[in-house]
Amino acid sequence: MPARRRLRFHGRIAGVGSSSGVRIVVGRWHDSPLGSFGDAMVEEPDGHRVLVAPDESVAEFIAATYVFDEVRLESITVTGADPHWQVRSESLHLDLGVGGRTALGRLLRLVPRRLSTAPWWCALTDPIARVVLRGVRTRGDTGERREWYGATDHHAIDSAAGTWMGTDLGALARVEPPPRFGFSSTPPRPSVTEVTTTVEVEAT
Structure with a gap:
């Protein structure tokens, strides 16, 4: 069996829907093997899935787990800092208003960080996440790599406004239907999740 190694990404993931039907998942990674970076996964109303990434290395890494057209x-x-986020790229202009900690966030804060981000704990909580948060998984396996998502906090998003490809996104809406980027989606309620993602890949 090939040798494996584990990589850790620390950051926050924001998921929002819009009245235009565009659903967006924004990654804000402050500490990772690829450095500090942002990215966005966008699913248009017709199901067309787009990854917006800052460079080829980030794009290749994300696309090895998730599927895009x-x-x-x-x-x-x-x-920006809470409560105001600004996401800017050539294609995407998005302003987010981050609200208070949710009931889920309060529960997550009760779990020690070392425990909540451990892969074995993420595997244990996966069946619960599947039931409580439709579409959400805390572990996944693509065959070539395995991933674990250790959530440590959760806040509501109260507002969102912006444009995608020059077209107004409209009003904030639930993230429905769930985006089809991979084995896990974002919660239906627009929100920001603080997370540590552990990715197991072949050692090089």
């Missing part, structure tokens, strides 16, 4: 390499920034 199109990849756009664009300078993308995710800036």
